[in-house]
Amino acid sequence: MYNREEIIDEGLNIIENNLVNDETIVFYDFCIKARIKVTPVTEALAAAQGNPGLLAFTNHNIFFVQRSGIIKPTYELAIKIPLEKVAHLDTSGLVMKSLKITVSSGEGEACIFLNFKSVKDKDKKIENIMAELEEIIQKNIKAESVGSQELGITVCEYCGEKNAKTNEKCVKCGAILKK
């Protein structure tokens, strides 16, 4: 078994050491990173078999510090996703909330976190701060897009695909590219 408070303390320590410049933590919670497909039928199993750790959103990145080992636990930064690479965030589940993070094409696989339950402040529960997180992600996509324009690239605001500046439509999803 593991101690949630310990995972949060160790996780925050590691994440704080990885923050740069103006980066601050917006949300964090203990959760389980699923290792199997999560459906209403498999969620209990996914939670029991997954990797416990701390998931955090900063104003620039998503971090997951994973706890491994039984007798002598170790903690490592297992995931760092720049927010401009996030294509979708989806929460589902009635009893056990899960969060699916889908990254833009070519940036790796989607990951699913579940069993959030340490946050006592109701307003800070994962399902209640989705709008805030989406807004922060859009800000990061815009900031990256401004940076890319100087390189002759237009980033699709729907799927995150990098397109040549001369393209009218996104090569990946077909959306009209805003210049």
Ligand SMILES: [Zn+2]
């Ligand atoms: Zn697109």
